[in-house]
Amino acid sequence: WNQLSCFLREISPVRKENSRSEQFRSRFIAYSLVRNGSQNIYLSITEKRIHLPSNFFVYAKTCLQLFLQTKTAAGTSANRSEGSSTGGAPTDEMPNRTLVTQVSIESPSARLRDAIFNFESPMPTIPPKGARIKQEVVDSVGEEARSEISVGDRVIVYPYEGHPPGYAEYIAVPDVEYLVKIPDEMSLSVAAMLPSGALWAINTVFHAQKHVESVLREKGESGICKLLLVGTGGLALWAMRIARYYWPTDREKLKIVVACIRDEGISIAIDELKVNMVRWNEDLYEEQLVERTKNACEGPVDIVIDFNATSRSIRRALKCLAKNGVLLMSSEHAENLLKRFSLEAERENHELIPVELGSLNQLKNLVHLVANGEIEPPPHHIFPADNANEALSKIGRGQIHGRAILEFPEEDEE
Template structure:
């Protein structure tokens, strides 16, 4: 399908694509030139234009995911993917040149979780792009068309990439799981790539927001988006003062440390909702059972997003209600720099890798 005679000179990259890959958990990613695999039947072929870099990519590169011991190396990370359709099977609505987001969690559609509408909790996952399947730190990717979401004009590939995870994950946590309503008081603990967008979405929902972080630079940007921004040692008192002495209606916890979860529990009021987005292997959070039961505290996890939630996140960006927070756009070959900056906490919002150029044909 990809024989040299069938490919135009401008598409020779499809023979040997540039890719930044995990070859050893103790070493930096390496630049490889990988042959493009045959496109599976019924799949579209996309040119990767941009790929956001998430802290999950750090954990994947360092072997710190639950599946790391069984992951076959070399592995290509990257799950926040904006691409351009180059080939699509007949009968679908995509055409060559369309810009799309990749929905990276490919549920089976048949298991009990998928059948009740929770494909993000699929029991028989068919693909997990960038996690257990090759991801967007490469120039091309085969994707089932039903896992592609169209992008409206006016959103650049670099702005679009973080929508697929950072913004969509924040949307699900704030809107679907926390069910934030106008006038409520909401805390966001950890204003990184997900948290800064959670602040914006909560504000767009009509809530007042307290943003908590240890980095003054992130707090300053949270203020720009309309939040009251505080350091962790100020958070509990601020929550009581803003919440008439009883605390906040909801807290979005994006860090996953034991002490930040404990802070979130102390910040919420009776009948409040704690939504956990961040997690770390081995950490155990807890709550005193009398408070949990007698004060009707809701503890709820929030994992990624459903496809319709990603589409809602796209609309929020298209309408100017949420601004993708991009720290810097780097070339694909700078993937290690991006991972190191995330690991050191030096990124404000998302770092994005520019992978390919949009042809628009």
Template sequence: MKYVYIQEFGEPLLGGEKPEPALSGTEVLIRVKAAGVCHSDLHLWEGGYDLGQGRKLSLKDRGVTPPITMGHETAGELMAVGPDAEGVAIGESYLVYPWIGCGVCPTCRNGFENYCGNAAYIGVHRDGGYAECLRVPHPRYLLPIGDLDPADVAPLACSGVTTYSAVKKFGAQIKDQPVVVIGGGGLGQMCIQVLRALDGAGAVVVDLDPAKREAAVAAGALAAVDGGAPDAAARIAAAVGGPAFSVLDLVGSPQSAALAFDCLAKGGTLVMVGLFGGTAPWSLPLIPIKAARILGSLVGNLGELRELLDLARAGRIKPIPVTRLPLDRANDALVGLRRGEFVGRAILCP
């Protein structure tokens, strides 16, 4: 099978061929039809995260070492099963849940494998979907997609379930007032869909890129605001109808976090998802003065992905824009993502 992989952090991906993986126990093998290219892949490709003040979180220090085949948004056709795999059918199409934990710790047993301290994420700790085939450790991580297009469904495994889990953290207040969504890329596009599916009051999207703002309005956002405008906070308040009780930062830079906090009403909730990097820009006294809740949200659990896929099957989650590329253009996809060239998602189709 063909695959592309990181040999050295920060260097172009390499391509190669190797035998299809042999299966044992409950393992299953997916013939990859679509693999999303996510912003998290950029951090993995670069080898870490910017923590600000000259510090970096090194993935190598966290036990993530090349060679690595990336790709955690994967959908495809089941082609083989191990001797103990049950409940799935060869030839059927599935979405792969990638946020796998150890399976035995209290966090995993409580249904939050995505928070496991000994994670075994597909596309990070184990080989991912930038390949013609993908080995998955257990059928429980396969979600049937029927006749849905794998390229449309693949982003649900990360951008979809990430925004779904984050939006749920706001609770019922999404029905009372629009949510401010900072970042109009793939996650922002998905967030518009999620808010509509959950009967929310809608989204006010903030982005620096005019093309992404235009795409957000076309997708159903109530308004799109230039985050770089000097009066951005005032424009956001005007679009929302006052200070915002729900702000979702999908960027995670000092600039986006500062704007997000400035928009927040007293007693409001700021959910941080983006991993762009840097340090928090808030003055500490203002956090209690605003009675602000600041929450982090890391992808989503398996149950949440099932819920989201049910909404997609019911037609309540519409596909976000995708750009389909062959597997051998994985480097182009990463560079294009870094430059902000894609509206929605770039999808590798082996």
């Protein structure tokens, strides 16, 4: 291990960043190192000049240790089986000892920072009232389960409390009520977006709807509610499509302006969704950006939606909010931001509201609306797992319009 780490440091500079994308990159490179052997990683790094994140070595060493432990455990189980009195036939205990490789990706954990790789894991048992899922298909159903769900159905899993993080080929769901059937004509790539980004977007739109109605009541019949949506990434594109479906009669009284931070999604927002845009060029002074935003919105705004809130975007949004204005953000980013900006918001009677992931019923509605074509999913791009670095690099440069999806191919059975 010491020789390997020294070699990697020599051929590749180490980044200092510790962002979520860098952590994911570290885990993926570490996974590839252990899974495919060091030689492949050497070639990948030297040919593509990959810059290793600073936390890569921690993840890689941990992965290597886990890999060796599980290989040892598998070998021990095999030896016990061969030496048993049954002449090498499998015993009744073998199914629980069987190790399966967790490599397939369907959709990420609701909390992205929980996304991790586990290389080997015992085959999950079937909960009495639940089911075991292999990829998107029901593999087995518990004896006490009461549901229309049956073996062979294609499903997605609602991210319930205690939902295991990461990606697994097999998962055990404690209750079949968390399973939502998806129609055969719906692609897995579209279905995978629904329990994560789309579910967060629909709940945010529902929260915003309450404040839109309140603002319009206060302003009267001639009043207009102004809403600023920050970003043109996947969540924002979902939110615009969902809002267009649920707010068709309020378009004349609702002015939506999208603040574009990067070029991704601009053409979609302008050409397809017909919304006004304001460019947040980070080369400009803060006062200029605030003034530019107010001009585009024709004055202070009543509601701001910022899915990927940062200190800088929150500070800018608060300067654009009217008195009694509301700022909605993802609860994933909210804890530290609320501590930092609560007092500043109170001085201007602004309200900072963290929005949780949507409900099970909202997920069922999403499946129905998307399957019937009433809500069109944003564009997405599928990358083979081996090209994860390319996907992350393109995301960082704003070259992907919509969502990026990693596809892990099934391993050949041996």
